[in-house]
Amino acid sequence: MKGKITIRDVADMARVSNQTVSRVINNRPDVAEETRQRVWQVIEALNYRPNALARSLIQQRSLTLGVITAGLQFLGPSQTLNGIIRQAEAMGYSLLLKELPHFHSNHSRPLLNTLLARQVEGIIWAVPEIGDNRYPIDDQLHQVSVPIIYLTMRKLPGVSTVAVDNYLGGRMAAQHLIDQGYRHIAHISGPLDWWEARQRQWGWFDTLREAGLSVSEKYSVPGDWSTASGAQAMTHLIGRYPDMDAVFVANDQMALGAMHAAHRRGYRIPDDLGVVGFDGMPEAAYFAPPLTTVSQDLRELGSTAVRQLSHAIGFDRPDDLVFEPGYISLRPELYIRESSVPNSS
Amino acid sequence: MKGKITIRDVADMARVSNQTVSRVINNRPDVAEETRQRVWQVIEALNYRPNALARSLIQQRSLTLGVITAGLQFLGPSQTLNGIIRQAEAMGYSLLLKELPHFHSNHSRPLLNTLLARQVEGIIWAVPEIGDNRYPIDDQLHQVSVPIIYLTMRKLPGVSTVAVDNYLGGRMAAQHLIDQGYRHIAHISGPLDWWEARQRQWGWFDTLREAGLSVSEKYSVPGDWSTASGAQAMTHLIGRYPDMDAVFVANDQMALGAMHAAHRRGYRIPDDLGVVGFDGMPEAAYFAPPLTTVSQDLRELGSTAVRQLSHAIGFDRPDDLVFEPGYISLRPELYIRESSVPNSS
């Protein structure tokens, strides 16, 4: 460790007091031009960098946001983080990042405490709602003195949440398959302790039922989001549901596995079997065949969360405005490709 | 903002001095058991959380690492970040995350300054080396008072770097295709201003030349890493290199696009055309056909970087040991699948 240069060193060398240096680095107007110049020269000569910790301490403002994420090795969480960090930098916030050891972890307390100890001005809880992994947070929510924005979970009163409308996405997928003439539409879901997985499943279920098509929970087989599990689920479905002529798969990766397994069993896609995925990963346009998918804009999800959080923090908000917690729902979009458009139709 | 509880509030309420509270929260032994209990009770009652900023200021220790990344929306950077954060949390470090607006950006200076102002103890430069995007950092390296670990770039004296051996990976891919009996092996590279792309290309080139096979820069077409560009590059190659019987593609996503385009042009994979990718993304095992690929462990890359950085910082290092900057090379691994194993061989 080299001895750090402090504001005192600059002040001494420029023969002014430290608060004149402070005025210079904060671009205050009330400094003689000649003094300003001299101070800047010393700052550059010494390569002085003001200590942001000291500044935060006195200003009671850290300009830092905390993010708690999970499963960063997967596409979704990292897309979301990408959106968060972009928007945060654009708004002048730094990001303190924490990751849960795994999706189901309910050891979020120490992570939350670390963030709060470091005086973050707000927190984004970017962990999908799975089972009761959110309870520890709800539990201590009333003890947390900074605003929290939740991502991707169900509506709760008094809580700010941003989420993609997964139920609508499920409906869009199912409706599209119906429109294309498919009548026996199965589902490969995500793990059913995931809120997102259940929403997509319900969208599929409700749409089929409302259309008067035969539908049953038996026609829905869960995977674990992985390509391998999609292949396995498809094999189960083939055994269980011989009439099946289409399948809505809850993410693109499982859809890839499902198409792979169906192909090996002699199904031609889309003629024997229509397939729709979920997520809109760019590679899906190059699967064999190109995959129809319900696209969700997770980067938009992330940046929306940061904007909401900034409002909730309120430094940029007029004093007479009050932040109202609310639920923001993002609309997914259907990308239609070969996998769901039979040649005969 | 609720009025924050400070150590003074706890001290007053527990009728002790603030340094006794300090002793309790830092688990110092020299506190009477009865006092300790009383203080803890007050801490819990007031839900007191020590301010980490104040602590860092006096202890001259932030327990924070800075990470500069780019392109988090892509698989590679987010895998690497995943490895970094895991290891950082395991070692008790928090992470301050910054992202360059795009890969080529050379506006890294403000990001670096923000990190240093916040007193990070070390920095991981997790940006691939592209063109001269590293120069701004090299430029001010001598002014930076904390250790930096670079990821994924060429060897430089006096600089600590961790990288996958991309040259070796290129060699492994080419050698494997030769071993499988292919003789006219083309290459789809990444953008050639990327160091990684050039390394993989050279590995391919050298291996073919050493094997006495015909090889030329003309047989190498660059893509931009995207699936779409892989398809396009393959179309070019088909026109340019009619004898081609195999291709080494510099990442799995372009390999997907390349297989897609080749398939449309009537090539059967692997019999008419052998294909090897790079990265080892899990989905590659489910491509049509399953893709042989050179796998790189980017999470290992990230965690290795954190371990190195921790050594360089030196709080856990005996005083008589000196940290020697060095170059750590990670070995990739070949996953052999259908796309490169002709049925006739």
Add this chain to the structure above:
DNA sequence: CTGAAAGCGCTTACAG
């Protein structure tokens, strides 16, 4: 236009 004093919320010697 500039500086002496006080303080943000902690920890580190130093007394007793």
Add this chain to the structure above:
DNA sequence: CTGAAAGCGCTTACAG
């Protein structure tokens, strides 16, 4: 075992 004093590196009133 416990507390009064000093200080980490800044900024914020307050004088002049």
